[in-house]
Amino acid sequence: xxxxxxxxxxxxxxxxxAEQRRAVRNRYARIATSTxxxxxxxxxxxxxxxxxxxxxxxxKLGYDDTDLHSxxxxxxxxxxxxxPNAIASLDEGETVLxxxxxxxxxxxxxxxxxxxxxxxxxxxxxxxxxxKARENIVKNDATNVEFRLGEIEHLPVSDETxxxxxxxxxxxxxxxxxxVFGEAFRALRPGGRLAVSDVVMTAPIPKNVQRDxxxxxxxxxxxSTIDDLRAMLSEAGFVDVEIKPKEESGEFIRExxxxxxLNDYIVSAAISGEKPVEGR
Amino acid sequence: xxxxxMDILCDxxxxxxxxxxxxxxxxxxxxxxxxxxxxxxxxxPIEDGIPNLLPPDMRDD
Numbered sequence: 001x002x003x004x005x006x007x008x009x010x011x012x013x014x015x016x017x018a019e020q021r022r023a024v025r026n027r028y029a030r031i032a033t034s035t036x037x038x039x040x041x042x043x044x045x046x047x048x049x050x051x052x053x054x055x056x057x058x059x060k061l062g063y064d065d066t067d068l069h070s071x072x073x074x075x076x077x078x079x080x081x082x083x084p085n086a087i088a089s090l091d092e093g094e095t096v097l098x099x100x101x102x103x104x105x106x107x108x109x110x111x112x113x114x115x116x117x118x119x120x121x122x123x124x125x126x127x128x129x130x131x132k133a134r135e136n137i138v139k140n141d142a143t144n145v146e147f148r149l150g151e152i153e154h155l156p157v158s159d160e161t162x163x164x165x166x167x168x169x170x171x172x173x174x175x176x177x178x179x180v181f182g183e184a185f186r187a188l189r190p191g192g193r194l195a196v197s198d199v200v201m202t203a204p205i206p207k208n209v210q211r212d213x214x215x216x217x218x219x220x221x222x223x224s225t226i227d228d229l230r231a232m233l234s235e236a237g238f239v240d241v242e243i244k245p246k247e248e249s250g251e252f253i254r255e256x257x258x259x260x261x262l263n264d265y266i267v268s269a270a271i272s273g274e275k276p277v278e279g280r
Numbered sequence: 281x282x283x284x285x286m287d288i289l290c291d292x293x294x295x296x297x298x299x300x301x302x303x304x305x306x307x308x309x310x311x312x313x314x315x316x317x318x319x320x321x322x323x324x325p326i327e328d329g330i331p332n333l334l335p336p337d338m339r340d341d
Contacts, residue, residue, distance in 0.1 A: 021338070095288070119285070125338065130330050146285050149332045154292035156324075156333035161288040186295075 017175035020222070023213035024173045025126050031077060032103065032128035054078030060252045061197075061268075062086055067109055072139035074132070076105040080168035081219065081253075081268040082197025082246065085109050087166075093117040094163040097187060099152045099180070099196075100124055100170025104133035104145065110166060111145045121157065123150040153179045157187040167196045169268075172222045177229075181236035188275040194238060196271040199223045199253070200245060205265045218256065223266050238273030245269045281331050282308050291317035291324075292333050298324070 054076045055068050062083035068076065084106055090096060090113035098107050101122025111120045124130050124147065133147045150156045152167075153176050165184045174180045184194055201223040215221040224232070226243045233241045245267045253262050283305075289298055296319035304312040315324040315331055325332050332339065 121285070121288070123333075125334060127330075127332075131328070134328070134330055146281055147330065148281065148289075149330055149334050150292060151334055151338055154335045156289055156292040156331075158288050158290040159295065 019213060020173075020175040020216055021125070023217040027214070027217040028079075028102070028126040029128040031079065032126065032132045057252060060248075062246075063109075070112060071105055071108040072136065074139060075103045075108055075136040077103050080106070080197060081199055082168060082270060084166035084168050084195050084197045085113065087197065087270045087272055088164050088193065088195035090114055090118075090164060095161065096120045096164045096166060097155075097157060097162045097184075098122040099155075099165060099167035099184065100173070101133060101147060102129050102168075104136045104140075104147065106166060106168050107133070107145050107147070108136065108140050108142055111140075111142050114144065116144060118144060120145045121162075122147040123152060123155060123157075125149065125151045153183065155183040155187055159186055160189045160192075162187045163189060163192050165192070165194045165196075167198065169198055169219050171196060171198050172219055172224065173217065174222070177224060178232050178235060181232050181238070185236045185238060185275055190275055190277040192275045194233075194271070194273045194275075198269060198271055199266045200229060200243065200269045200271075201225045201265060202245070202267050203265050206260075209260070209265075215257075220256065220262060220266060226269070229271065233271075233273050237275065239276045241271075241273040243269050243271050281310050281326060281329060283310055284308055289315070289331070289333070291320055291322065292335050293317065293320050293322060296320065 057078040058068055058076055061080055079102055090110055092115045094114045096110045096114060101107050101124045104122055107120045107122045127149055130147050130149045137145055171177055171180055199219050209215045210221045229243055230241055250263045256262055286300060291298055298315040299318055300315055302310055302313040310326055311329050313326045
């Protein structure tokens, strides 16, 4: 009893974080197992194509036809909010880490860019997604892509081993974003870069939407403001931080929720930063 | 997982090295086995080729 009454704010936050993780995992496990690699992309109505094929949604997100047709079906679940590979401009031979790799679509695109001398590692905390991604390795005959089950707040990746970190509409789902950026910074080599597509908050999201675990899991409730993101990235050590909202994202964000126009609150943004080379 | 990717893997808890124990492999590909934290002693299973490197409190299923 006394324990309950003395629960500290940080403990309460931890509980919320656990609840948040559970909501995210459950949602994406459901999506992973409900898709069969055909055109129906998910059974949820929000934050994903609504009855249309992932392809038509993905074109709006900044992938071109070549991208969409170069990866075998089933890897693109239409769950992103941009094209992080386009932000990253990858070079042959680079080591790429994808935070929240899902079924692997961005990893397979990145794998083509970095070629056989490069490698791509995808980390995702949802077992069903990682299994699906592994099946997609076979379909894509990809030899330079690996997936592991892991948490982006506790990356199982050694210090200074990665050239580029990409992520697509995932970091907003984390209950501890500063830790995610700190881990990303640690894993990057000096001179390495972060290229993220994610939603950012442009106006305060109504409290009832923010507190709803489903809305959080659907990339809405957990979005940060541009100023907050910039502060978190600088705090982690990143330099040359750029956060560019993409006005054209309104077209697909509008389809995420029927009850309110989410364009009033969130926009998709290209987020980038670099780990400084020492002594520069 | 490929054995050649061991060099960039680490223990998610304290970032120390991992030791690999293999039960089943197909060339460079490790299908079943485990990764053990050299400092933490934590055991991370490899099942169906997928290393489970979630922190222990996240492996609730």
